[in-house]
Amino acid sequence: MTSPLLALFLRDLRVARRIGGSATMGVVFFLVMVSIAPFAIGPDPNLLARIGPAILWIAALLASLLCLDRLFQADLEDGSLDLFHLGRAPLELAVLVKCAAHWVTTGLPLTLAAPFLGLMLQQEEMALAAVTATLLAGTPALTLIGAIGAATTVTLRRGGLLMALLVLPLTIPVLIFGVSAAEAASGGTVSFFAPFAILCAISLASLALCPFAAAAALRHSGE
Amino acid sequence: MTDDPHHRSRPHAARAFALRLRVEELAVARGGRRVIAGLGFSLESGEALIVTGRNGAGKSTLLRALAGLLPRLAGRIAIEGAQEGEETLALLHYLAHADGLKAPLTARENLEFWAQFLGGEPDRRSLEPKEALERVGLAHLSETQVAMLSAGQKRRIALARLLVVFRPLWLLDEPTSALDAASRARLARLMTEHRALGGMIVAATHEPLGLEDARELALGKNS
Numbered sequence: 001m002t003s004p005l006l007a008l009f010l011r012d013l014r015v016a017r018r019i020g021g022s023a024t025m026g027v028v029f030f031l032v033m034v035s036i037a038p039f040a041i042g043p044d045p046n047l048l049a050r051i052g053p054a055i056l057w058i059a060a061l062l063a064s065l066l067c068l069d070r071l072f073q074a075d076l077e078d079g080s081l082d083l084f085h086l087g088r089a090p091l092e093l094a095v096l097v098k099c100a101a102h103w104v105t106t107g108l109p110l111t112l113a114a115p116f117l118g119l120m121l122q123q124e125e126m127a128l129a130a131v132t133a134t135l136l137a138g139t140p141a142l143t144l145i146g147a148i149g150a151a152t153t154v155t156l157r158r159g160g161l162l163m164a165l166l167v168l169p170l171t172i173p174v175l176i177f178g179v180s181a182a183e184a185a186s187g188g189t190v191s192f193f194a195p196f197a198i199l200c201a202i203s204l205a206s207l208a209l210c211p212f213a214a215a216a217a218l219r220h221s222g223e
Numbered sequence: 224m225t226d227d228p229h230h231r232s233r234p235h236a237a238r239a240f241a242l243r244l245r246v247e248e249l250a251v252a253r254g255g256r257r258v259i260a261g262l263g264f265s266l267e268s269g270e271a272l273i274v275t276g277r278n279g280a281g282k283s284t285l286l287r288a289l290a291g292l293l294p295r296l297a298g299r300i301a302i303e304g305a306q307e308g309e310e311t312l313a314l315l316h317y318l319a320h321a322d323g324l325k326a327p328l329t330a331r332e333n334l335e336f337w338a339q340f341l342g343g344e345p346d347r348r349s350l351e352p353k354e355a356l357e358r359v360g361l362a363h364l365s366e367t368q369v370a371m372l373s374a375g376q377k378r379r380i381a382l383a384r385l386l387v388v389f390r391p392l393w394l395l396d397e398p399t400s401a402l403d404a405a406s407r408a409r410l411a412r413l414m415t416e417h418r419a420l421g422g423m424i425v426a427a428t429h430e431p432l433g434l435e436d437a438r439e440l441a442l443g444k445n446s
Contacts, residue, residue: 007339011325011332018327018368079321082292086312087340222292223253 004089005097012101023109026063030110033059034117045122052121053131053182057175059117060110060135061142065167067106068146069153069160071098072218076154082222091215099140099147099211107139123186130185130192134199138178141203144210145170151217174202241268242304242314242391244289244423249298251281251288257296258284264440268391271414271424271437280443282427283320286394289425290317302392313343315392320400322381326370330356330380333369338387348389348420355383360409374401382410385417393417395426407433 016023037055038048075081075098084094114135115128123131149167153159181195244266251259258281266272274282287293289300291312302311324333334352342349356362359379369377378401385393393414399407411433414424426432 004340004342007336011328011336014332015325015327077321078325079319079323080325082287082290082317082319082321083323083337083341085291086315086317088313088343089340222287223294 004087005093008089008094008097009101012098013104016101016105023105026067026106027109027113029066030059030063030113031117033062034120038121049122049124049127049186050183052118052123053127053134053186054179055121056114056118056131057135057138057179057182060114060139061168061171061175063110064107064139064142065146065164067102068143068150068167069163071102071147071150072154072214073150073159076221081154081218085219085222091218092211095147095151095214095218096207096211099143099214102147103140103143107143111135111139127182127186131182134178134182134196137196137200137203138174141174141199141206142171144203144206145174147214148210148217151214151221154218154221174199177202242302242421242423243267244392244425245299245301245303246289247299249285249288249300250296251284251293252296253281253284253293259288259442262298262442266423266425266438268421268423269418271418271426271434273432273434273437273439274425274427274442275429275439276442282442283396285442286317286319286396286425286427290315290394292317314390315394316341316385316388316390317394317396318381318385318398319396322377323384324369324377324380327368329366329368330361330372330383331365333380334383334387337384341390342388346389350386352383352387355386356380358386358409358413359383360406375403375406378402379406379409382413386413389420389422391422393422393424393426395424395428397428398426399428399430399432 034055041047041051072081075084084091087094111132115132118128118131146167149163152166153163156162177195177199180190181192181199184190184192184195246265247263249259249262250257262285264272274285276282284293288295300311302314305314323337331352334355338349338352350358353362353365356365359382361376361379361383364372364376369380382398398410402410414432414434417424424434
């Protein structure tokens with residue numbers, strides 16, 4: 001007998017795998033964003049090396065937002081969302097599990113793609129490792145904060161844009177500490193660990209708080 | 224299609240667990256408008272209640288309120304006789320207009336998921352997904368993706384969901400929609416068997432369901 005939450009996790013992974021798309025789309029969007037940046041900024045290797053971590057982080061942020069709007073909407077449309085209320089697991093945990101499955105299918109591929117895309121931006125080894133580490137620590141927070149936006153706009157037909165407007169301001173702290181930790185590793189004045197620790201703290205706080213906010217928003221969506 | 228060759232009567236459950244759904248002075252609003260006010264009824268194990276009324280009379284609203292998906296303005300909904308610590312929501316199945324099925328997954332995968340997600344303690348009245356699909360006459364389609372199925376077939380899989388986890392109270396919103404005559408007869412038989420197992424049924428419908436001595440609740444008469 002599989003536990004309800006594990007069943008939900010495996011179902012979401014299986015759906016994502018069958019549909020395809022979500023992981024690939026995010027990574028391809030990430031690739032496009034990173035590759036158009038040098039066209040806008042110019043091919044100066046020193047400049048690219050310096051602002052590379054910031055470009056990677058902004059691209060990852062937008063790519064993860066792009067995939068978020070279907071997080072709960074698909075379940076609303078096919079009626080699963082109503083049935084989640086009737087399960088034996090609390091809705092908050094179901095939300096958390098859905099976020100985990102979503103992160104595995106979108107956030108994790110972005111993180112894994114980052115070091116390869118970093119090479120295009122003249123990043124050294126230390127900087128590549130730092131960007132990847134910060135994305136690994138920070139993308140869960142992006143998914144969890146985004147879940148609040150996705151849950152709030154779940155009943156809106158064109159909620160994607162509104163969701164982005166709601167979520168982007170909330171992700172600014174993640175961006176600040178993610179980028180400063182990544183830049184610190186490639187020779188900044190601050191140490192790597194101070195901003196990295198705060199980044200991890202933001203992710204852990206999101207892990208604890210966001211499921212409650214998102215579940216509350218979903219409870220009101222049925223009215 | 225042969226008419227359920229695998230049909231076998233399920234072991235009769237002891238009548239010992241007698242439940243009673245009691246609704247008192249229920250008031251529910253939807254979109255700021257009070258749709259249901261001062262509604263009360265009670266339903267005992269083995270009984271069925273047909274909710275009728277013109278479009279917009281509040282049939283679906285009543286079912287959603289019973290399923291805990293809409294907040295009550297006033298009144299009480301309780302299932303009496305349940306074991307200590309059993310939540311009301313864990314005692315009911317809700318069949319809405321949406322079927323709660325994931326299109327990329329097969330019929331069997333969908334049912335296995337709901338069995339794991341909704342199921343609690345093993346109950347001998349719960350059927351295996353394969354067996355439940357036989358009962359709705361879709362055993363041959365168990366490995367077909369739901370996306371390939373017709374509306375009526377999806378509806379029958381949604382009905383099979385009610386069988387994979389035994390829950391005493393069935394809330395059915397237009398259960399016959401998209402069903403052909405043979406499937407309606409099958410649904411009538413499933414409902415009769417559910418009542419024989421001590422279950423209760425509240426169904427909102429415009430059409431006769433073939434339920435013997437069901438009580439009727441007409442909504443919207445006094446408004």
